[in-house]
Amino acid sequence: MSILVVGSVAFDSVKTPHGAVSEAIGGSATYFSAAASFFAPVRLVAVVGQDFSMDALAFLRHRSVDFSGLEVADGQTFRWAGEYEPNMNDRRTLDTQLNVFASFRPMLSDVHREMEFVFLANIDPELQSEVLNQVTRPRLVICDTMDFWITGKYAALLSTLARVDVLIINDGEARQLAQEFNLVRAARRILEFGPRAVVVKRGEHGATLVTNDSYFAVPAYPVVSVTDPTGAGDSFAGGFVGYLAKTQETNDAGLKRAMIHGSVMASFNVEDFSVRRLATLTHGEIDQRLHAFMEMLRFE
C-alpha cells in the first residue's frame, strides 16, 4: 500500500569528526523516502527551488518514488548547515535558509488525497493539519515534530496530534511536549493527546514504543562506524512506516516489528553522509541485517 510523505527536500552542509559534505541532498522527505521505498511505493510532497536538479533524487525514481507532488517554486531550495561534536550525539546548527520552504503550502492532488498511509514529517503543525484536511480516507497517520514547534505552536501541535495515530519524537522533545521528566509518564501523557502509539527516539540508545497495551524497546543496531547521524530519525520513520504499509499489520505486534525495521534502516543511513548509503543499499543487505538484529534481540 502506498505512502504519502509531506516534508522537506533540502541541501545539507554537514561536518562530523569523520569528514564533511557541502550542499548534499537531504531533508526529512528525502531520507524518509529513501528508506521507505524499499518496502512500499512512496508519493512525495515537498518544495524545491529553481536551483534544484532532479539528478539528486534519480536513485529514488528507480525505486518508483512518485515526484508528481514535488513543487518547483521561484527561489532557492531550503539549505541547512550543521556540525556534530566528537560524541556524534550533539550537533550545532550553523545556518538555516528556509528559502522556498518558508512559503510551502502542501496542495494534494486527487491521487495524493486517497493515500491511506500518511507520514507528516517535521513541518509546521498547521501545515500538518492542512494535509490531514485534504486526505480523504487515512488509515494510519504518523507524524514527527520538533522542539521549535512545541515551543512556538503548542496549541496547533495539539490539534494535529488529536488526529494522528503514531507520533515519532525524540526523548528530549517528548519530555518537553508532555511537560514531564519521566519518559514513561511523558509517553503516556502524549497518548492522552490523541495518538494510539508513541515512538520515543533515544539516539544511540535506540527507540521505545509505547501504546496503551505495549511497551517495547529496540537498541540502535550496533554500528561500528557512525559517519553522519543526519537523517537517522527520518530513515527510522521510513523503515517503520514502510514496513507497516507493506504488511498492513498495524496492531501492536506489527508496530513492534516496524520498530526493528526502523532501527535497521537508521543504522544503514548513519554509515555515510547524506543518502549515500541508502542510495546504494540492496534488499539483500537489509534482509541480512534484519535477520542479524532479530537474532541479537531474541532470548530464551
Add this chain to the structure above:
Amino acid sequence: MSILVVGSVAFDSVKTPHGAVSEAIGGSATYFSAAASFFAPVRLVAVVGQDFSMDALAFLRHRSVDFSGLEVADGQTFRWAGEYEPNMNDRRTLDTQLNVFASFRPMLSDVHREMEFVFLANIDPELQSEVLNQVTRPRLVICDTMDFWITGKYAALLSTLARVDVLIINDGEARQLAQEFNLVRAARRILEFGPRAVVVKRGEHGATLVTNDSYFAVPAYPVVSVTDPTGAGDSFAGGFVGYLAKTQETNDAGLKRAMIHGSVMASFNVEDFSVRRLATLTHGEIDQRLHAFMEMLRFE
C-alpha cells in the same frame, strides 16, 4: 552457588525531587546484596565504623546473607551525600567522608577464599586485585569501576581487568576507559583488556551486553515513579550476578537472561529511597515483573 561481594557499606544522605533521606543505609555491597540475596546466598566483605548498628542490615540476615566478613573498625562509617537534578539522571556529590573505608584492606577468610562467584564492587582496583589474589578457585569474576579509578589508577585497573570475566560499567565510563566515543567500539576495546563480557549501563535507557559473539540490550523496565536512582547500578549487578550464581549458566544465553534479571532488580530499587523497596520486596513481586518484562521484550 554462593557469591562473594567486596565493596562498601555506607550511610547516604540523598535528596531528589521526590524527597530526601539522611544517613540511610547504602553502599555498593549493601545494594548488591539486597538484590542478589533473592537468587543465591551472599557473603559480604566490607568495613563499617563504631557508629554502625547491624539493625540496618537486619533484613539481609533474614535472607541468609553472611556478615562474617563485615569488619568493624575504629572510626566512623563511610558517608556520602548527594542531590539529584529534576531529570533524575544527573547528580551532584555534596559530601564524601571515606572514614574507615579509607584504610579498608579486604582480608578473606578460608570460606570466602573458596567462593566461585565473585563480585568486586566499585573500589580501588588495587584492592580488587588483592581480593583476586586471595580467592582460590573463582569461576566467574564480575567487577564494577568508576571514572575516579579510570583517571587515577588506569594501570592498576587494566591489571584487574585482565583477571575479570565480566565488567559492568556505565556508558560514559566505558568511553573513558576505552578512549573511544563509539560505544560499540568502546565495548569491543574493553573485551581486549581481558573480560569476555562487558555490560554497559545506560541509566534510564537500559543496559547493553557485549561479548565476542553477542550483542544484547535491555531497556530499563518502565518505572512510572522513580524516587531515588541511588544504587541502581549495584542492584542491577545484584540481579545479574545473583541469577548467574543461581543457574550457573554463564554462557551467552545465560548472560542475556541475567541482563533481564538485573534490569528488573534495578527497577524495584529506584522506586524508593535507600534499600527500602528491596527490603520489603517479595519473590512473587519479582517473578511477576520478570514475566511482564519478558513479555514486553518478545516479538514475533
